[in-house]
Amino acid sequence: MAIRLNNVTKKYGSEFALNNVTIDFQPGKIYGLLGPNGSGKSTTLKMITGLVYPNSGSVIVLGEEVTRRISRKVAYLTELDMFYDSFSVGRMIAFYESQFPDFNLEKANQLLKEMNLSENKKIKQLSKGNRGRLKLVLTLAREASVILLDEPFSGLDPMVRDSIVRSLLTYIDFEKQTVIIATHEIDEIEPIMDEVIAIYKGHIIGKENVEQLREEEGCSVLEWFKSTMEKEERGVS
Numbered sequence: 001m002a003i004r005l006n007n008v009t010k011k012y013g014s015e016f017a018l019n020n021v022t023i024d025f026q027p028g029k030i031y032g033l034l035g036p037n038g039s040g041k042s043t044t045l046k047m048i049t050g051l052v053y054p055n056s057g058s059v060i061v062l063g064e065e066v067t068r069r070i071s072r073k074v075a076y077l078t079e080l081d082m083f084y085d086s087f088s089v090g091r092m093i094a095f096y097e098s099q100f101p102d103f104n105l106e107k108a109n110q111l112l113k114e115m116n117l118s119e120n121k122k123i124k125q126l127s128k129g130n131r132g133r134l135k136l137v138l139t140l141a142r143e144a145s146v147i148l149l150d151e152p153f154s155g156l157d158p159m160v161r162d163s164i165v166r167s168l169l170t171y172i173d174f175e176k177q178t179v180i181i182a183t184h185e186i187d188e189i190e191p192i193m194d195e196v197i198a199i200y201k202g203h204i205i206g207k208e209n210v211e212q213l214r215e216e217e218g219c220s221v222l223e224w225f226k227s228t229m230e231k232e233e234r235g236v237s
């Protein structure tokens with residue numbers, strides 16, 4: 001097991017961001033963590049990378065209880081733009097290489113090429129789409145056992161989304177890496193997900209294997225997600 005959240009509760013003030021969540025993530029799979037705004041997706045990812053700690057319960061990643069040190073083994077693409085505007089793309093790559101021993105420069109250069117990003121460009125000159133692509137290059141170039149992507153498609157046009165999905169399939173090592181993609185844009189990741197998890201108001205309200213859903217229930221992830229949400233809102237479980 002790559003990741004386990006065990007009875008995890010996280011409150012901000014009196015509000016529950018996560019409410020007694022227990023869930024496992026297996027190695028070598030791509031998980032979609034789906035839910036509307038404010039449902040607890042980002043909080044879940046921040047817990048796995050040691051940016052946020054539970055009020056109660058435990059988070060175990062790669063056999064150890066999470067502390068900030070886990071970020072050496074977890075590659076995390078955040079929603080926030082964390083770039084230094086005055087850096088060039090090449091300098092940002094060099095910075096990442098200096099920070100993370102698992103950073104694979106060759107892989108980064110291949111990804112840059114595929115994404116049509118020039119090393120000499122200053123980050124402040126990049127379009128929003130290209131900043132999104134660069135974030136992905138920096139995340140996927142790490143040979144980390146766990147890859148967390150928080151809204152990787154946010155604000156990006158369909159072509160960029162498409163190139164992101166393609167590079168995910170090309171650059172992920174399915175033997176070793178566990179990937180969790182938090183998003184409310186289900187269509188994009190429908191073709192690449194192995195497992196899907198629905199989260200709502202800090203609770204996990206459903207978890208399914210995507211192939212089983214298609215073959216046994218004959219429904220798409222989007223249909224499953226909508227009906228799971230509707231049942232939850234009507235109070236049926």
Ligand SMILES: Nc1ncnc2c1ncn2[C@@H]1O[C@H](COP(=O)(O)OP(=O)(O)OP(=O)(O)O)[C@@H](O)[C@H]1O
Pocket residue numbers: 012015016017035036037038039040041042043044184
């Ligand atoms: N730093 C914080 N301080 C106070 N409340 C917070 C903080 N971070 C998150 N929350 C609250 O916790 C709940 C879960 O937030 P979270 O960001 O995990 O949801 P999300 O599913 O990622 O949403 P989004 O899709 O909008 O990013 C929300 O009610 C949010 O307002």
